[in-house]
Amino acid sequence: MNETIEKRHMGLRASRALSNTIIYILLIIMSVIWLIPFVCIVLQSFRCESTWQVGYVIPQQWGFDNYVRLWQTNFPRWYLNTFIIALVVAALQTIIVLCMSYTLSRFRFRARAGLMRFMLILGMFPGMLAMIILYRVLDDLGLTGNNSLPGLILVYVASSGMGYYVSKGFFDTISKSLDEAARIDGATRAQVLTKIILPLSKPIVIYTILTGFMGPWGDFVFARYVSQLKPLGMNVAVGLQSWLATDTMTFNNYTLFCAGGVVVALPVALLFMFLQKYYVEGVTGGAVKG
């Protein structure tokens, strides 16, 4: 009897080991596929023997030439543009999204259900649809071309209230009696949000900040359209792409483009590395009976 149990146990262990092996092999293959373009770009950015596209990956002559050249172009300006836009948008969007989510999670007002349904439907239309009219509005306000910075911020922030789903969902899981206890303890609604709900929602706050930052950081379509390729109004994505606009330009700028790409990817990669732990950290233990 014991032997059969033992055998069965061994069998289970073996099959688990096998399925784990298969899963790991698959994951390794997938990550290699994902990493190839990135590795190529990093290697190309250190290539000094030529500036055009070549048929090999490992540079023959290594150096920082491309990175040095970057700072002699408009790239620092674009980088700063993008950084300012992303930072401001992340800050404003986080505030708006969190307030919106808290409101929809905790308050029961007449228009609540209708508003949520309306935003759901509105969210089904791609943002691109509004591009032409948005451009006309921004143009009338003088916020296009070289002035596109505030214009872009306006566009990115304007619709942020609609991104409430994830954080509202999280707030919904926090017991309402915490709000009630805090209100009896003398907290205003704003204090309940800042002193009770937000400290308990760190992962969601981080997530909101990250998405708020990432959106404008990598945006191409709106930035391209609003900046109209004016040198002072472009962000990094548009600027880098402008270096590859024609075959001749690609011939001169390909390795430079790769160096720019690496510099753009750096802050985001670092941000993710440092904030990753908040994605998995659960913090609500012990709030209510559990």
Next chain:
Amino acid sequence: MASVKLTKVKKVYDNKVVAVHDFDLDIKDKEFVVFVGPSGCGKSTTLRMIAGLEDISDGTVEIDGVVVNDLQPKDRGIAMVFQNYALYPHMTVYDNIAFSLRLQKVPEDVIYEKVTNAAEILGITDYLLRKPRALSGGQRQRVAIGRAMVRDSKVFLMDEPLSNLDAKLRNQMRAEIILLRQKLDTTFIYVTHDQTEAMTLGDRIVIMKDGYIMQVGTPTEVFEMPKNLFVAEFIGAPKMNIMTTELVKEGGKYYVTPFGSKIVVDGEKGEMLAKAGAESGEILLGVRPEHIVLSKTKENAIRCTLEVNEMMGSELHLHVFTEDGTRLIVRIPTIDLTPEDRASLVRGKELYISFEGKVMHFFDKETQKNLLVPQD
């Protein structure tokens, strides 16, 4: 330290469901009032309306003579303990208790004194620097009580504070709440669905059903003189036995005829029936399980068959069926029984039970109201 007065308080939800109907109650200063009733009876809703967590649809709530209908919870001078403790999980026990004081910008040294003092009373000094998740249920509930204590509030509200604890701890905490009440000397409003808690804690008990108050009274009043069948069955465990029977008035004397027997209603209860002008007719007769005795004789006793014998330690709960299939519960102290008696009480045994007139409760068959209690 304050009186609380509820006048025609009503709660109607958006979907037109009425949770509380015209609730009238005068709670005196330093009184301990318990709202009790089955789930959905509106007891928690009423408490939450007093706390300001729920809008009052109609009527007024006064605390210390001030109408508080439109005041924020924090401005009502109340403290509240929740069923699920509602401790702030990201704060230590100390910070949890200090939270309300910090919001009031009380100096830190005063906060320190108050928090340690409350912790001392509740016996949680050792846990002050722990987070709530590192505490047991009983300790968490103590922290929740501590948080309410430091507010020096006029009224202490408790919403089923012991329901999440296991039975043993519940008994212990119940005793501690009695002690706490003596120390705090303030007005308490306590919500529970547990009649034992209501009976042991309350100066007065408010029994509710479907949003209506069924009876307000001291534990003795609601136990001995339940106003209606619902209160009679709700208070007391195991619940009161109810039998449909005939009340017969004969020559100025009353007797009842449950299951073919004939039991005279003598003494005080008989006089009260006469005073109430009770007439012959079919009624509902209530007798508590502990008031039924095993009869030695067959005369004027009810014949029944034993179905289940529950050994509770100091007493036996006998579930018996009468000849017409009515189920009754009889509570017998174990100490009165010889070992032979106990051994003979097995399923299927034929028993004769009886009870005296003074333990009877009489309810109108239609209105289910107690014939002996003046109704308003």
